[in-house]
Amino acid sequence: MRKKLTSYFGAFHKEDFLSWRRFYHSAFFNWFLFIVFTLAISFLMNVVVDSLPTQVVGGSIAPDDIWADRDYQILEAEATNAIRQEARQTILPQFVYNKGVSTNLKDKISKVFADSRAQLRPLVDISGDLRLTPEGVTSLKEAFAGGLGISMDDETFMALVSNRFSSKLEDIIQRWMEAVYGYYLIEDAKLLEGLQQKGIVVYQKDSGIEGVLFKEWEKIRDLTTTRENIGNDPIVKITYRPSTWEALVKVTSTLIQPDLSYDEEKTKQLQEEAAAKINDVVINVQSGESIIRKGDRYDERSIKIIEGILKTKAKTQYHIKIAGIFVFLLTFLFILYSFGRHYILRFRPARNDLVFFGTLGLFSIVLIRLLFIAIPSFHRLISDVPASTFYYLIPVAASVMLVRLMVNAETTTFFAVAFIGINSLMFPGGVGLTVFYMTSSVFGAFIISHVSSRAGIFKAGFYTGLVNAFLILAANMIYSVSNIGDFVLGVVLWKIGFGFLGGIFSSVLVMVLTPLAESAFNYLTDIKLLEYGSLNHPLLRELIVRAPGTYHHSHMVGTLSEAGCDAIGANGLFARVACYFHDIGKMKKSEYFIENQKGDNRHERLSPSMSALIIASHVKDGIELARSHKLPQRIIDIIPQHQGKKLISYFYVKAKEMEKVNIHSVKEENYRYSGPKPQTREAGVILLADTVEAATRSLKDRSPSKLRSVVQNMINKNFSDGQLDECDMTLRDLHTIADQFTRILIGIYHQRVEYPDFEATDEEHPPLQLGDKFDKQNPIQGGSPEEDQKVSSDNIRHLRS
Numbered sequence: 001m002r003k004k005l006t007s008y009f010g011a012f013h014k015e016d017f018l019s020w021r022r023f024y025h026s027a028f029f030n031w032f033l034f035i036v037f038t039l040a041i042s043f044l045m046n047v048v049v050d051s052l053p054t055q056v057v058g059g060s061i062a063p064d065d066i067w068a069d070r071d072y073q074i075l076e077a078e079a080t081n082a083i084r085q086e087a088r089q090t091i092l093p094q095f096v097y098n099k100g101v102s103t104n105l106k107d108k109i110s111k112v113f114a115d116s117r118a119q120l121r122p123l124v125d126i127s128g129d130l131r132l133t134p135e136g137v138t139s140l141k142e143a144f145a146g147g148l149g150i151s152m153d154d155e156t157f158m159a160l161v162s163n164r165f166s167s168k169l170e171d172i173i174q175r176w177m178e179a180v181y182g183y184y185l186i187e188d189a190k191l192l193e194g195l196q197q198k199g200i201v202v203y204q205k206d207s208g209i210e211g212v213l214f215k216e217w218e219k220i221r222d223l224t225t226t227r228e229n230i231g232n233d234p235i236v237k238i239t240y241r242p243s244t245w246e247a248l249v250k251v252t253s254t255l256i257q258p259d260l261s262y263d264e265e266k267t268k269q270l271q272e273e274a275a276a277k278i279n280d281v282v283i284n285v286q287s288g289e290s291i292i293r294k295g296d297r298y299d300e301r302s303i304k305i306i307e308g309i310l311k312t313k314a315k316t317q318y319h320i321k322i323a324g325i326f327v328f329l330l331t332f333l334f335i336l337y338s339f340g341r342h343y344i345l346r347f348r349p350a351r352n353d354l355v356f357f358g359t360l361g362l363f364s365i366v367l368i369r370l371l372f373i374a375i376p377s378f379h380r381l382i383s384d385v386p387a388s389t390f391y392y393l394i395p396v397a398a399s400v401m402l403v404r405l406m407v408n409a410e411t412t413t414f415f416a417v418a419f420i421g422i423n424s425l426m427f428p429g430g431v432g433l434t435v436f437y438m439t440s441s442v443f444g445a446f447i448i449s450h451v452s453s454r455a456g457i458f459k460a461g462f463y464t465g466l467v468n469a470f471l472i473l474a475a476n477m478i479y480s481v482s483n484i485g486d487f488v489l490g491v492v493l494w495k496i497g498f499g500f501l502g503g504i505f506s507s508v509l510v511m512v513l514t515p516l517a518e519s520a521f522n523y524l525t526d527i528k529l530l531e532y533g534s535l536n537h538p539l540l541r542e543l544i545v546r547a548p549g550t551y552h553h554s555h556m557v558g559t560l561s562e563a564g565c566d567a568i569g570a571n572g573l574f575a576r577v578a579c580y581f582h583d584i585g586k587m588k589k590s591e592y593f594i595e596n597q598k599g600d601n602r603h604e605r606l607s608p609s610m611s612a613l614i615i616a617s618h619v620k621d622g623i624e625l626a627r628s629h630k631l632p633q634r635i636i637d638i639i640p641q642h643q644g645k646k647l648i649s650y651f652y653v654k655a656k657e658m659e660k661v662n663i664h665s666v667k668e669e670n671y672r673y674s675g676p677k678p679q680t681r682e683a684g685v686i687l688l689a690d691t692v693e694a695a696t697r698s699l700k701d702r703s704p705s706k707l708r709s710v711v712q713n714m715i716n717k718n719f720s721d722g723q724l725d726e727c728d729m730t731l732r733d734l735h736t737i738a739d740q741f742t743r744i745l746i747g748i749y750h751q752r753v754e755y756p757d758f759e760a761t762d763e764e765h766p767p768l769q770l771g772d773k774f775d776k777q778n779p780i781q782g783g784s785p786e787e788d789q790k791v792s793s794d795n796i797r798h799l800r801s
Contacts (some may be wrong), residue, residue, distance in 0.1 A: 461507020
């Protein structure tokens with residue numbers, strides 16, 4: 001079923017802004033905190049500590065150590081351009097051969113000469129002479145020159161007219177054209193200068209066929225030389241008049257066009273494509289890498305790196321970057337939180353939890369950033385290993401381990417994914433380092449669950465360090481096989497050692513932060529639970545004096561609850577300690593509760609409604625006492641939840657009997673506790689244990705079968721009444737709890753051997769009377785030393801038996 005956004009953070013109301021108290025408890029304040037923490041994280045992730053000089057002179061001495069604050073790729077423009085220019089030069093000039101040039105000229109010549117001859121025929125008279133007018137000559141010339149696509153003078157045209165555009169002249173021109181285009185004709189021979197060794201690439205126009213390398217220079221003629229050699233046919237020169245010969249030469253020379261041309265556009269395109277394939281020449285600078293050490297002189301490389309870093313930072317628009325990170329984190333965290341609320345049953349963080357997560361996240365991000373900045377300083381101490389080796393020293397797992405001490409596993413998983421996901425944006429080691437930190441953190445949270453001592457925290461850090469070492473070893477083996485890096489044993493050992501120390505440092509940090517988190521956010525860890533479970537708390541000492549029966553009842557319920565919780569995987573220690581305080585409200589009116597009464601039952605003088613009110617009031621009184629003594633909220637929550645909304649059945653039935661005339665005037669809700677119902681498995685188990693212990697206390701028949709029957713009946717009764725609807729308990733859990741309760745109760749109420757009643761013989765050993773003289777040498781009056789020795793031997797024998 002889909003849920004609205006208000007089901008996660010609550011709805012807004014106008015009344016929320018009427019006072020600070022209402023605003024603080026409103027849904028708007030939840031959104032406000034969410035946005036503030038996200039914005040603060042976005043700013044922290046963009047904090048830059050810059051130690052770069054703005055002006056560097058080659059050969060000068062560096063006054064301080066300079067290192068890279070993150071990964072950089074510095075572009076070497078000069079080297080890149082030089083390599084790309086070499087790539088361009090590898091591309092040979094591209095020439096296109098147009099076979100259609102000669103074909104088109106041949107067709108034009110044939111058509112134009114034929115058309116011209118046809119136009120002259122009507123102009124020939126009977127005597128065979130041409131009758132041409134000036135206008136006719138002009139019209140004929142325009143048609144002839146236009147058909148060939150050339151311009152010609154009148155003298156050349158009239159020479160052709162005088163020969164009446166004979167087919168012989170046409171054949172001469174066609175023959176000369178065939179001779180010319182028997183070679184590749186190029187515009188200018190200078191285009192081929194310097195290419196004799198390399199050659200050129202020739203491709204045919206519109207063929208779609210790739211070009212081929214060409215070096216047969218004897219097959220290429222240039223246009224100027226070819227035109228000069230036109231007409232070197234002695235037979236034609238002798239056969240025709242000079243004017244006709246000159247006309248043929250001029251027409252042919254003018255018609256000739258190159259069929260091999262330089263394709264400058266394609267050549268440049270291929271050159272740029274070749275240059276584009278060349279990657280930028282960059283200097284890869286890793287985070288924490290030393291650029292120059294104090295006292296060293298600036299060389300060309302260090303200057304290039306510093307200038308490159310300054311240019312990169314100058315181009316960075318931090319306001320846009322912060323806005324982008326803010327939007328990303330807002331979306332990421334909201335989706336993650338919504339998923340958890342929708343699909344994870346035990347993921348129900350309170351506002352206090354979210355504030356703790358935000359505060360811890362901000363602190364951790366600052367700490368991690370500072371440690372990353374400090375890595376170069378550590379690197380100077382151990383310069384034989386890469387700077388990235390020191391990444392494994394950073395106790396990233398500490399935050400997740402600390403959260404697991406405070407909240408349940410489901411909520412810790414949410415924090416781990418969110419925390420590592422956010423920090424991955426600034427981890428310099430890429431995905432591999434992120435996976436390492438995530439695995440280390442999750443294992444640390446797993447191993448630190450329910451530790452009960454400071455030594456247990458250190459032990460968890462020790463095991464986390466071992467897992468870190470195995471992860472590092474495996475990762476380096478993978479990288480070496482994948483040819484990503486070399487398996488250098490010395491460096492790998494350093495990484496393994498640092499990974500192990502990272503686990504130890506995580507536990508140390510957790511030990512330092514645990515008391516702060518407990519006091520600042522009122523959390524209750526197992527370590528603190530042991531302090532409350534020592535029975536030296538003022539409330540417990542007061543309880544044993546004012547309500548000894550309740551004190552004993554609380555211990556019995558605690559024993560049952562601890563066994564039940566341990567059996568179903570809940571926190572048994574918390575359940576036991578919470579039981580010590582669950583009925584502290586009975587101290588105010590202890591004489592009204594049956595376990596504290598000594599014969600006189602005060603309820604006999606009260607109406608059922610008043611008795612029910614007094615019985616129910618112990619919940620409210622208990623909450624007030626717990627808050628006045630500053631008990632943790634988790635323990636305070638158990639006080640009302642251990643009763644849920646149960647019916648105070650004894651007085652309800654009694655009220656029903658007294659109201660026989662008007663039975664409907666007795667309302668059941670007036671005889672129920674106000675709740676809430678148990679919200680956690682521990683609270684559910686405590687409710688069942690409290691009910692079962694009260695029921696079995698009043699039994700006369702405490703045989704195993706009877707105890708088992710009572711336990712099952714009481715659990716079924718609470719289950720049917722809906723008291724367990726809001727806690728994460730299954731039917732399997734209820735069966736397991738019933739078995740544990742039965743086992744414990746049988747152990748408490750087991751049958752004992754009836755010992756014989758030995759009566760003392762007063763005649764043999766009369767009791768001492770007040771005023772009798774006590775004989776140190778013979779304390780048992782009337783007995784001889786031999787008898788005394790016999791009695792002592794018998795006593796020793798009975799003790800040994």
